[in-house]
Amino acid sequence: xxxxxxxxxxGLVCAFIAAPAYAxxxxxxxxxxxxxWDWIPFILNGFALNVVISILAMMLALVLGIGLGLMQISExxxxxxxxxxxxxxxxxxxxxxxxxxxxxxxxxxIEVQGWGNFILSDWIKATFAFSxxxxxxxxxxxxxxVASVPKGQWESAESLAFSRGQSLRWIILPQCVKQMIPHLMxxxxxxxxxxxxxxxxxxxxxxxxxxxxxxxxxxxxxxLIPFYFFLMMIFFIFIYPVxxxxxxxxxxxxxxx
Amino acid sequence: xxxxLTLIAPFFRDLYETTGINFNVFYDPYQFKRFLIxxxxxxxxxxxxxxxxxxxxxxxxAIQQSRxxxxxxxxxxxxxxxxxxxxxxxxxxxxFGLGAYAPQVDMGGYYQPxxxxxxxxxxxxxxxxxxxxVEIFRSxxxxxxxxxxxxxxxLGFKPWQTFVYFTLPLAFRICLPALTTNLVSLAKTTSLAxxxxxxxxxxxLNQVWSSxxxxxxxxxxxxxxxxxxxxxxxxxxxxxxxxLRLRGYSK
Numbered sequence: 087x088x089x090x091x092x093x094x095x096x097g098l099v100c101a102f103i104a105a106p107a108y109a110x111x112x113x114x115x116x117x118x119x120x121x122x123w124d125w126i127p128f129i130l131n132g133f134a135l136n137v138v139i140s141i142l143a144m145m146l147a148l149v150l151g152i153g154l155g156l157m158q159i160s161e162x163x164x165x166x167x168x169x170x171x172x173x174x175x176x177x178x179x180x181x182x183x184x185x186x187x188x189x190x191x192x193x194x195x196i197e198v199q200g201w202g203n204f205i206l207s208d209w210i211k212a213t214f215a216f217s218x219x220x221x222x223x224x225x226x227x228x229x230x231x232v233a234s235v236p237k238g239q240w241e242s243a244e245s246l247a248f249s250r251g252q253s254l255r256w257i258i259l260p261q262c263v264k265q266m267i268p269h270l271m272x273x274x275x276x277x278x279x280x281x282x283x284x285x286x287x288x289x290x291x292x293x294x295x296x297x298x299x300x301x302x303x304x305x306x307x308x309x310l311i312p313f314y315f316f317l318m319m320i321f322f323i324f325i326y327p328v329x330x331x332x333x334x335x336x337x338x339x340x341x342x343x
Numbered sequence: 344x345x346x347x348l349t350l351i352a353p354f355f356r357d358l359y360e361t362t363g364i365n366f367n368v369f370y371d372p373y374q375f376k377r378f379l380i381x382x383x384x385x386x387x388x389x390x391x392x393x394x395x396x397x398x399x400x401x402x403x404x405a406i407q408q409s410r411x412x413x414x415x416x417x418x419x420x421x422x423x424x425x426x427x428x429x430x431x432x433x434x435x436x437x438x439f440g441l442g443a444y445a446p447q448v449d450m451g452g453y454y455q456p457x458x459x460x461x462x463x464x465x466x467x468x469x470x471x472x473x474x475x476x477v478e479i480f481r482s483x484x485x486x487x488x489x490x491x492x493x494x495x496x497x498l499g500f501k502p503w504q505t506f507v508y509f510t511l512p513l514a515f516r517i518c519l520p521a522l523t524t525n526l527v528s529l530a531k532t533t534s535l536a537x538x539x540x541x542x543x544x545x546x547x548l549n550q551v552w553s554s555x556x557x558x559x560x561x562x563x564x565x566x567x568x569x570x571x572x573x574x575x576x577x578x579x580x581x582x583x584x585x586x587l588r589l590r591g592y593s594k
Contacts, residue, residue: 178573180534182545183565190558279429286538293432307443314436318428325427 115306122312125299129313132295133320136281139209139291143217144274150217151224158229161250169225176222181215181280188215189287209291212284220277227269231262265339271332275325282317292317348375365557368564374551378564381547386572388464388543389530395469396529400476407481418477425474430467431535437467438539464536472529479525483518484510516587523580530576534569544568 157169176184188211196204235258243253285294296317300309348370355369368378406418425433442463447454458466487510495505537545545565552561 175570178531178570178577179566180531180569182534182537183562183569186545187562187566190562275427279427280431282429282431283535293429293435310443311436311440314432314440317432318424318436321428321432322424326423329423329427 115304115308118306118308118310118312121303121306121309122316125296125303125313126316128299129292129296129316130320132290133292133324135209135289135291136278136284136321137324139213139216139281139284139289140274140278143213143220144277146214146217147220147224147273147277148270151221152228154221154225155228155232156254158225159232173222173225173229176218177226179219181219182283182286184218185212185215185283185287188212188218208287209284209289212281212287212289216277216280216284220273223273224270227266227273228262231266232258234265235261268332268336268339271328271335275328275332278325278328279321282321292320344379345372348372364560365555366560366564367555367557368548368551368561374555377547377551378544380542381544382568384461384541384547385533385543385568388461388468388533388536388541389572389576391465392468392472392529392533393526395465396472396476396526399469399473400480403473403477404480404484407477408484422474422477425471430471430532431538433471434464434467434535434539438463460536460539460541464533464539464541468529468533468536471532472525475525475529476522479518479521480514482521483514486517487513516589519580519584519587523577523584526580527573527577530573531569 154169154173157165158173160166160169189208192206192211192214194206196206198204232254239257239261240253243257248257281291282293284291285297288294290298296313300313303309352370355366359365359367359370368374403418403421406414409415438460442456442458446457448457491509491513492505495509500508534543534545536543537549540546548561548565552558
């Protein structure tokens, strides 16, 4: 683990050294890193939206995904077949395609009888769109985890007169939680890495903010490398600990089981 | 291709005239051409990115077997950097950031960048996918049983022969399931090339729906196209897995 951390840091250092060297020999515009310095608070402000979107989308995906996963393992064909179909469909579609579909197919304003009007701003739609592929994968993770519990556990539960629902609730699912957590964290990381897509539809998150900043700073080509590199770094700093932590959990699980 | 269009056009034109559901890419020759360009570019992009990512993966895994600590750290840093940053920002970084410094070719009067948007998409996505492939190939190489390699050595195979005839074929089979997962996910990620205006499916269909406003229909086409292509790729790789499976050698 230590060597991983060290190698990552080393890579960053190398990249930092390489980037200004590039910028120096072509530059005819302002010093990119100096301009970047003034815009850092603005970009970080945008990044806060990435974090909010990913946390909300993750929570939604967990709730919907667990529901869909339970439907998938249901004994009734009426529930399991559609659930499996939806899971496979959303797992196989790229994020950007799902985002486009949600953006164009969900109206801007929704009227709910007795509740009034709801304005769905773009970032809320994006949050919903991002939650869908994660939902499908949570559903699949749950199905896989339940399938990996030894048959003997089900049989013992049955012999103790637990119903199917009770066995799931008290015996099977508690055993699944521990092995699901690293996978869920992994998907959270993938979700965060997908949130820049929201900038395509005009949401001012980190990437959208950085592009707006570059435009107001005069769109000089010398800004491009520092700004995009800085964007990569903030995502890296946010995601790398999650990646290390999930790998550690996974390894602990592998040892204990 | 024209033959296909004449075959399906009556059905889709009839569908439009009776129900108003406008799949014009399947009856209007002009829009059909856009669909074909998009399909061709998307599929080429997927294949090229997969090929480059596999090459990068094998090269990276080979370097990780080397004795030099520095080289191994460098590869480790590359893996962590590309795995933990958004692929879309990587694509923008390559296309706009590095692209601004790429050499230009004199086309007689005007200058054109040597690497096109498509080229940058292949490079960026290949490097992104490669970061995952390195670890996959490395785990495959490490999982080859020591006893097999010792047996090869005792039969008089030289180290490089052992590597080429025993380690690689076994490692490839061992890591194929993980590789399948990653390549399928890379194929989905290639749709990001939309952001640097590669004329792939999403971009071409965007042109269609911008001119004829049949957004839901074109969304359905886009969705089915990707689900279909990804499904085909997964089916091929699973077939390869079964095809290459060794008897009595599970996992």
